[in-house]
Amino acid sequence: MTPRTVLEALARSPLGYLRTVWPLRALGFLLSGGVFATAAYLGVGGLFTAPIGTWATVLCAVAVVVFAAALAGPLERRRLALVDRSDRSDRSDRSDRSGRGDRSDRGDRSGRGDRSDRSDRSDRPEPRNGLLVAGYGAASVLAVGWMDLAVVLVSLGIPGFLLLAPLQPTASPWQTVAGPVAGALLLPVSAYPIGAWAGVRATVTRAVLFPKDHELREVVRSRARLVDAFETERRRIERDLHDGAQQRLVALTMKLGLAALDLPPGSAAAGEVAEAHALAKEALTELRELIRGIHPQILTERGVPAAVRDIAGRCPVPAHLDIDLSGRLPAAVEQTAYFVTAEALTNIAKHSGADHCRITARWHDGLLRLDIEDNGSGNADPARGTGLIGLADRIAAADGRMLLSSPPGGPTLLRAEIPCGRPSA
Secondary structure, X not given: OOOOEHHHHHHHOOOHHHHOOHHHHHHHHHHHXXXXXXXXXXXXXXXXXXXXXXXXXXXHHHHHHHHHHHXXXXXXXXXXXXXXXXXXXXXHHHHHHHHHHHOOOOHHHHOHXXXXXXXXXXXXXXXXXXXXXXXXXXXXXXXXXXXXXXXXXXXXXXXXXXXXXXXXXXXXXXXXXXXXXXXXXXXXXXXXXXXXHHHHHHHHXXXXXXXXXXXXXXXXXXXXXXXXXXXXXXXXXXXHHHHHHHHHHHHHHHHHHHHHHXXXXXXXXXXXXXXXXXXXXXXXXXXXXXXXXXXXXXXXXXXXXXXXXXXHHOOOOOEEEEEEOOOEOOHHHHHHHHHHHHHHHHHHHHHHOOOOEEEEEEEEOOEEEEEEEEOOOEOOOHHHOOOHHHHHHHHHHOOOEEEEEOOEOOOEEEEEEEEXXXXXX
16 A cells, blocks of 8 residues: 555655655655745845835835745645645545446446545545634744754755765865765665654644544544444354354254154144244244344355355345455455345345346455346435445445445446455465
């Protein structure tokens, strides 16, 4: 996965960081702020040397600083893209996945593509009010920009001074040899303080100018934690039912069956025991269905293909399966894919009027694509409470998205795209 910020690139691979474009991006980020602050100070200094009078000089100097601060705020937002590409990467990922999915299906007919574009635009972070932006711009011009320039000068100045040691007239012979060697060794090292300072500056800039974006990211992470906790609780309940209540019902069914064998055939007691035996068997069947719905054991043991075949076999609408997954997916992805398929088949059986359906699953380039298509009457509408909103929420919690094409008269195609790693053997 490509790093989205300079700090992420530094932390992920300190040695590989030097082989990327991030050091140059960090240098450009700091130089752009330092040069802008220097230009503003040179303009103010030039005014004080001009023979225009004290008051005129002060007023013009204040005007230059205010103008520079007003320009610095938008400049900070532009510069941020050099060392923090998280929003652009998010949009790129979504557009790439949309391109892969929508070129080959009918998803565009439902208009979902246009709504996705609008939601992408709404996801872009908006800066805070103009006064705060101007205040942060003033701080950048008056102080922080100089710090950016100082970090660059110190980081590059030391190896630069050593590299130029042979040109210094007072340098001894050993200095003319050792200086360039030490400078060449220190020059790559200078990329680390420059990158670290640029990352810190970018973090502060985002926290000040785009606090809402950070809050939204935390909400997404909180939702993912809630889903994980919910799945853990589902598994615990499934284990308790499987090992406790189900075993007791099995024992009760066996005892009732044995008791029926010991009673005279046709007697009233035999009839009552036989009826109780039948009710116990029905309760056991219902409990097994409940356990399978909470968390199917076959999904844990054999993965998505076997679990989807299991629920498709129990669906009243005949289903054709085309599942090509070479190994096991992450547990959270398998759970999402299973329950999306189960809910979609339930909707088909209850609402579509279809006489057959098709389930297709493929993994490609870090993305699981799950298609459930039926030849029913179409016109599926999430607002009518057919479970589609719950499906979309569940997929979104896995950092995926749901596409729906359901024109009046059918057919209906539901597509779930869920990011995941390469399937394991």
